[in-house]
Amino acid sequence: MSADMFHLGWFGSFIPTTWTTGWDGTDAARWMDGKFYVDKVRTLERACFDFILFEDSSMVSDVYGGSSEATLKRGGWAPKGDPVALAPILARATERIGISVTMSTSFYPPWMLARSVATLDHMSRGRIGWNIVTSSEDLAAKNFGMDALPPHDERYARADEFVDLVTQLWDSWDADALVMDRERGVYVDHTKVRPIDFVGKYYKSRGPLNTLRPPQGRPVLTQAGGSPAGRQFASRYADMVMALPKGVPAMKEYRDDIRMRVAAEGRDPDRTKVMFVVSPILGETHQHALDRKAAKDEAVRQHPEGQLIGWSGSMEIDFSRFDLDKPLPDDVQTNGHQSTLANFRKWANGRTLREACVAYRTESMELIGTPDEVAAQMDEAMQEVGGDGFLIWNQPHNRRYIGEIADGLVPALQKRGLMRTGYGHEHFRDNLLEF
Amino acid sequence: MSARMFHLGWFLGNGFGVQAWNQEWAGTGATDWMMPDQYIDLARSIERGGFDFLMMEDSVQIPNAYQNSSEYYLRTASAAPKQDPAVLAGILSQFTDKVGIVATLTTTFYHPFTVARMISTLDHVSKGRIGWNIVTGSSTYAAKNFGFDMPEHDLRYEMADEFVELACKLWDSWEPDAVLADVENGIYADHTKVHTLDFEGKFYSSRGPLNTTPSPQGRPVFLQAGGSDKGKDLAAKYVEAIIANPPGVEKMKAYREDIRRRAVEHGRDPDSIKVMYLVSPVLGETDAEAEEKLARRERAKESNIEGLLAGRSHLASIDLSQFPLDEPLPDDLISNGHRSSFANFKGDGTQTLRERILAHSATDAVHLCGTPATVAAQMDEIMQEVGGDGFLIVGTPMHRRYVAEITDGLSPALRRRGLIRDGFEHQLLRDNLLAF
Known part of the structure; x- marks a missing residue:
């Protein structure tokens, strides 16, 4: 017996590759031109990953030692490029894989974000995800002219309203608003494009959006929520929750909790995928x-x-x-x-x-062995937890490791029938909800 | 002290064929080998990794040598199926900027005009980055696909000599300034500078001129793998890079000196011929790990004698299954295929077939094994000893993880020692190859 087919995503940032491992090539000097990421996303698409997800943050941290020295010397959290600028380049180089970018509700005006994500969804023909974060570092807030971020739970209250508003903006155009009737000379039917006159506690926006409705209607929403407020937020909106509980029992507990909350919100729990962060260590032998x-x-x-x-x-x-x-x-x-x-x-x-x-490990569970052994470990974990898949966290971040996952682990998973061997649909969400 | 800067090429030993497909780390190799993607990734990786060129081997038959059957070859996808590298070369040229692309085209199976025109076209679309690996063909079965019996070894080289001579005349049939592209006066080409050849040789004839314009390099870079006397002579006369695999540092040095001497006899500057040695570095995170990997591979060879025999039978066009494993091969056994390579393999008659097949590698001049830093040091030492001019990395096993180990592990280690290029000074393959 083996687990049901599950989903794989890749979790990382638009940052330098490794540069001191001995397998780093020239990418650490050139990562910012995006070509490394083009190769990476093409590799992941060949390996039938559902999506690649870009974490983001907007600061050069100087917390450690009261200085940016340690951060910059090693090149860990900074420098970091804007994933929103990278996304369309990756979309152009691929056909089916989803691309989820992190944009912070604390730092974007909702209208700007709605428009940017809608544009990306069009440019990728329906393969964009928005990874919703509220941000958590005051240091980043200072870059946007604030002294500090609002307190934790208030950030989620604001985010809740933010997502509501953004969704209404995407909905401000009907799917059939574009008529392109050459005889009558009508490009868009204005009766199908409406102001929203949104007035909330934190945000206001008249609308409508000035781009067409995104191909997916609402681009895929992804989120990582550990706290109760975060989990509640995820259960209201998310198509995919990125999860970091440690160990199989905690993973199962987390997924069950999310599914219960999703159902309580009146949504189908199968439409919110819970995916666990892992960093398999693969070898040629055990x-x-x-x-x-x-x-x-x-x-x-x-x-x-x-x-x-x-x-x-x-x-x-x-x-x-x-x-x-x-x-x-x-x-x-x-x-x-x-x-x-x-x-x-x-x-x-x-x-x-x-x-x-x-x-310490960020990842939910340790996976160590040959590709086949790790595939078996993932199989067992999924049987226990119930679903819905894993996010591979890039460590070490270089081509050799990406190749080990894509060309070693993935074929082993496919052989066990645990992973897709092709994409059934064009849109990111349709693939994510395919099983 | 370290060696002078040397050249790297990637030798795609199974051509545009099935690469790793049922081994670990093979990815989607079983199903998408016939698509260009893997080769695009390879070409871009070696361009990043400071290689001068990618060289694609080719052969044009389903082998049948071993046990007089195609079974082994097709069952294991060894040497067949295999697609036309000239088609792939055009695609790769569009995904790269500077790295050279070398296609294998067999003199015995083409007419010189066809090769001259195809190469000229490829040189144009690649902006001067094409090389031609000149082979005469070696397999009985390949010749039968073209409706004739394979000409005898030395005769093939005589034909090849004339073939290259004619091809060069065709490439030279347009004077460099024949194209005017004079829009105002409506003159594209000056016909007085485009000449017929009326070539009448012993084997080929052609009226000419070529119906393409002079390409950026004029003539492509010539490569050849010559082990026999005839082969070495052809190489010394025409080629700019030689694919060599004499076993061991001493023979590598002797081989290079021999080639350079022959070049001088043909009135050429010996530095205009680069001798490049086939190697398959085994890389690991530690020296011990690499040694273990190599040991595992050697053990796998011992349990795959059949595969080794089938591969060697194919290269030699001799069915080696007919000989007892625990006796030396007969003294008088010579190959009409890869002649010198087979003679090297056979050895001096003191070892049994089993010992030879396990000991002798068709694709390794020397064993390189260890961390990238260790292997870089080994290559440095060898080049100091041999004198030059570089290595051809044979992708075995050929999959993306191995490519990354070389281009992202070994290349930086070689660069740290100043042994390989860190960029391309020139646009043309020939200029880069002869830059040092």
Whole structure:
């Protein structure tokens, strides 16, 4: 017996590739011209990924050590290009794969976002997703002229209204508004294009949108919500929820919770896919994969700063202040990712920071082995959890790793009937909801 | 101290055929090998990775040598099916800017006019980046597809010599300034500068002139794999890059010196011929991991004697299944196919067929194994010893992961040592190949 067919997506950012692994080629110097990403998305389409999802953030973090030095020296969180500018180039190089871009409700006017996403959906012929984030870093807010972000739960209340407004803007054109009647000289039937006169608590917009209705009607909405407010938000809107619970029982609990919430919102739970972030470590033999894992752990033990910079940025806590060989002190607070900090403490459970760095994983579960072994592990997890698939998190971010996933792991999954071997539809959402 | 900068080429040893397809990391190789995508990715990768050119082998038959049957070859997709690399060359030229593209075209199976015209066209559309790998053909079965018996080895080289001579005359049949494109006076070409040849040779004749305009390189870059005396002479006379696989550093050095001597005898500057050695580096994250990979591959060879015999039977056009595995091959056995390569394989008669088939590689002058840094150091040392001029990487197994290991792992390591180019100084393949 094996699991039902599931979905694969790729999760990453528009950032430099690895540049110190020994398998980095020339991409770290040229990633910003987009060609590496063109090759990457073509590879993922060949491997029948449902989509590639671009995370984003808008800052050069200087939390760690009170300076941008550590961030920029390593090239982890910055520099980072705008995925909205990259998306149409990727769309032009591909035919079926979905492309989801992160745009923050805290930093875009709703009208601007609605128009930009609609344009992208047209240019990609219905393959665009909007990954909704509310942003969580005050440092980014300062770049947009704010002193700080609104508190966590208020950000979600605003995001809720934001999505409602944006959806109404997309709906402000009927699907058949474009008539192109040459005899009567009518391009668009104005009776099918309406103002929305939206007046909310946070936003106002008259409308209508000044582009045609997007091919998908509403582009695919993706979201990552860990907190209760985040989960509730996801259950109201999301077609795909990116999830990071740790371990199979927590994955199952998370998915069941989302499905319950989706049903409570009056939606069909099968129309919200819960996908878990993983970073498989593949080897030519089982032992080779274990060796790679051990080498990776040892590298972190020797140089834990990379992980600490990441936590510093995402939790807005300067981890450079703490003793590496002691646990995180109890009195540390954040206004950023609250659930992230709480989960971190619970999970760290007295570990020293150095060992926490080694043991920490963003991904939901560890996958280590030959492609066939990892395919079997994914199969088992999906049987247990119930669905709906995985997001491969690019680590290490280079062509060799992408090739291992696309040309090693994917064929092994396909052989087990766990993954698509082609695309049934043209639109991103139709493919996502195909099974 | 390190070697002087040398050249890299990628040798696509199975041509436009089925590459890795049922091995790990083969991706969609089983179903989309006949599409250009994999080769586009390859060409763009090696262009990034500082290679001078991609060279595509070719053959035009379903092999039948082993056990007098096509079964092994078709069952395992070995050497067949295989598509026309000249068609692929045109496509690749549109997805790359600077890297050279070399197609194999067989003198025995084409008329010189056809080759001259096709190459000229490809050189135009690639903006001067085309090479022609001159082969005479070697397989009995290939010749039968064209309705004749394969001419004897040395005779094929005589024919090839005349073939190339005629092709060159056709490429030269337009004077460089024959095209005026004079819009005002309505003169496109000056017919007094386009000449008939009325070539009458021993094997070929052609009136000429060619009906294309002079291409950016005029003549393509010539490549050839010559091991025999006849082959080496043809190479020394015409070619700019030689595909070589003498086993071991000493023989590599001797081979290169021999070629350079012959070039001088033909009145050429020996530096205008680049001798490039076939290698298949085995790369790993640590030296130990690479060694293990190589050991696994050697073990796999031991359990696939049949595959090795079938491959070698095909190259030699001799059914090696008829000989006992644990005895040396008969002294008087010679191949009318890849003659010198087969003689190298046979050895001096002291080893059994089994020992030879396991020990001898058709595609490896020396073993290169280790991390990218280790292999770069090995290549450096070899080039210091041999004197030049570079390596042809044979993609085995040929899949994208291996390509990435070479272009994103080995290339940067070679660049750190200043051993390969970090960009292209010139537009034309010939200029890049002869730049150092």
